[in-house]
Amino acid sequence: MEANEKRTGKTAGTISKQTIRRLPYYLKYLKDLDGGAGARISACAIAASLGLSEVLVRKDLAAVSSVAGRPRLGFRVQDLIADIERFLGYHNSTAAILVGAGHLGKALLSYRGFAAYGLEIAGAFDADKGLYGKEVGGHVILPMQEMPALCRRLEIKLGIITVPADAAQQVCDRMVENGVRAVWNFAPAHLSVPEGILVQNENIAASLVTLSNHLAKGENK
Amino acid sequence: MEANEKRTGKTAGTISKQTIRRLPYYLKYLKDLDGGAGARISACAIAASLGLSEVLVRKDLAAVSSVAGRPRLGFRVQDLIADIERFLGYHNSTAAILVGAGHLGKALLSYRGFAAYGLEIAGAFDADKGLYGKEVGGHVILPMQEMPALCRRLEIKLGIITVPADAAQQVCDRMVENGVRAVWNFAPAHLSVPEGILVQNENIAASLVTLSNHLAKGENK
DNA sequence: TAGATTGTTAATCGATTAACAATC
DNA sequence: TAGATTGTTAATCGATTAACAATC
Numbered sequence: 001m002e003a004n005e006k007r008t009g010k011t012a013g014t015i016s017k018q019t020i021r022r023l024p025y026y027l028k029y030l031k032d033l034d035g036g037a038g039a040r041i042s043a044c045a046i047a048a049s050l051g052l053s054e055v056l057v058r059k060d061l062a063a064v065s066s067v068a069g070r071p072r073l074g075f076r077v078q079d080l081i082a083d084i085e086r087f088l089g090y091h092n093s094t095a096a097i098l099v100g101a102g103h104l105g106k107a108l109l110s111y112r113g114f115a116a117y118g119l120e121i122a123g124a125f126d127a128d129k130g131l132y133g134k135e136v137g138g139h140v141i142l143p144m145q146e147m148p149a150l151c152r153r154l155e156i157k158l159g160i161i162t163v164p165a166d167a168a169q170q171v172c173d174r175m176v177e178n179g180v181r182a183v184w185n186f187a188p189a190h191l192s193v194p195e196g197i198l199v200q201n202e203n204i205a206a207s208l209v210t211l212s213n214h215l216a217k218g219e220n221k
Numbered sequence: 222m223e224a225n226e227k228r229t230g231k232t233a234g235t236i237s238k239q240t241i242r243r244l245p246y247y248l249k250y251l252k253d254l255d256g257g258a259g260a261r262i263s264a265c266a267i268a269a270s271l272g273l274s275e276v277l278v279r280k281d282l283a284a285v286s287s288v289a290g291r292p293r294l295g296f297r298v299q300d301l302i303a304d305i306e307r308f309l310g311y312h313n314s315t316a317a318i319l320v321g322a323g324h325l326g327k328a329l330l331s332y333r334g335f336a337a338y339g340l341e342i343a344g345a346f347d348a349d350k351g352l353y354g355k356e357v358g359g360h361v362i363l364p365m366q367e368m369p370a371l372c373r374r375l376e377i378k379l380g381i382i383t384v385p386a387d388a389a390q391q392v393c394d395r396m397v398e399n400g401v402r403a404v405w406n407f408a409p410a411h412l413s414v415p416e417g418i419l420v421q422n423e424n425i426a427a428s429l430v431t432l433s434n435h436l437a438k439g440e441n442k
Numbered sequence: 443t444a445g446a447t448t449g450t451t452a453a454t455c456g457a458t459t460a461a462c463a464a465t466c
Numbered sequence: 467t468a469g470a471t472t473g474t475t476a477a478t479c480g481a482t483t484a485a486c487a488a489t490c
Contacts, residue, residue, distance in 0.1 A: 022427075024426045024430060025424075028410065042472090043472080062473065070465085070471080071471045072465080072470050089437055103358075106324070165249065182432045190249075202428055205334065206245050209244065209338065210421055211403045211419065215378050216310055216313070280449085291489085292489045
């Protein structure tokens with residue numbers, strides 16, 4: 001890598017997805033430390049606690065930190081928390097809609113943790129008339145037909161799909177038509193989207209496979 | 222990090238985690254095709270439909286397929302389905318326990334899709350007395366105290382954690398003490414486990430961050 | 443045959459780890 | 467100072483993509 005990255009605040013473009021995925025873990029760990037106002041922490045300590053490599057942690061922290069760590073002293077906990085939160089954009093709230101109020105949809109609607117990550121579910125929809133008007137986690141289930149109008153009115157950019165696999169592509173298409181730029185897909189289906197739209201698949205079946213595989217291998221021993 | 226596996230000539234050891242994660246998508250796609258008994262499909266067609274690279278699909282299929290594809294003809298759909306299912310071990314059922322019958326726990330207990338992947342939840346536990354005896358998705362919630370005995374009696378190898386982050390490590394420890402070899406962790410917490418135990422983190426917050434980041438970048442345009 | 447499709451080998455890419463100099 | 471800890475550069479590792487020969 002050539003040019004030294006000056007700490008001018010334009011770190012954003014250079015951070016890997018893997019690093020981003022680890023940031024929430026760092027943040028939680030740092031918040032759970034209850035040191036005083038000037039408390040410090042070293043990358044080594046974080047690495048040991050989270051079971052990661054020291055250098056990896058140092059690189060991750062360097063990528064988001066506005067203040068360099070000090071040899072022998074480490075980082076100020078407060079600084080790190082502030083930097084990670086700033087990077088994660090906790091203070092920029094993102095409005096989203098959710099389509100599919102089945103078991104998983106209801107679980108997400110009831111989940112209190114999203115607020116901490118700046119996610120606010122601005123509308124919940126389902127195609128089942130029996131659910132209209134029902135309240136889940138403070139959100140009223142609305143008819144699918146009202147989804148496009150709400151998306152456009154509130155300029156929704158994030159759509160959450162918790163419908164059965166068969167309906168996922170259709171729901172996704174309607175979201176994208178109405179301005180959604182990123183789709184969080186919990187349906188076990190591949191979604192085709194135009195260039196520039198991000199689909200994040202949350203395939204719990206795939207994770208399950210990894211686990212089963214580990215167990216199957218273990219049985220050979 | 223896991224010890225290197227001996228190459229015993231079996232295909233099992235050589236398949237990457239990434240490949241394993243894609244297999245469920247292939248399987249779903251193949252099952253959704255309703256060709257006749259002798260229907261064939263090419264890796265190119267699969268790649269195009271799922272938005273993957275052709276070579277990637279070919280490598281993945283080569284890794285699990287018992288029959289080589291035939292130039293110009295491709296693969297028999299039936300063969301691929303059978304091979305992927307065999308590899309994924311759909312026919313070897315895995316018993317699991319779930320601890321934490323909150324919103325997410327209930328969603329998982331109610332989810333019908335696990336059976337297709339060979340997962341059977343053999344017991345559901347919670348520390349909240351108010352939930353004891355309550356039935357969710359055909360599973361009765363049992364007191365935490367009964368967890369160790371059930372794990373040992375049924376020789377449970379897979380534990381699902383859907384408790385709050387604060388309680389996750391403690392629950393994990395008790396699972397491992399009682400024979401669990403793989404942990405599916407839905408709590409936003411890092412779990413420390415002994416060598417040889419697999420932790421699969423299902424960190425929805427991390428996915429959310431990836432999405433928010435995409436949106437934030439898009440806004441610059 | 444001609445062309446589509448396969449599977450393999452080599453190149454590339456991204457992420458992690460190792461080695462090491464700098465510094466408080 | 468001595469030693470812990472930082473940040474950087476180089477090496478390694480794993481996964482994907484490119485190039486290409488084989489084959490029906």
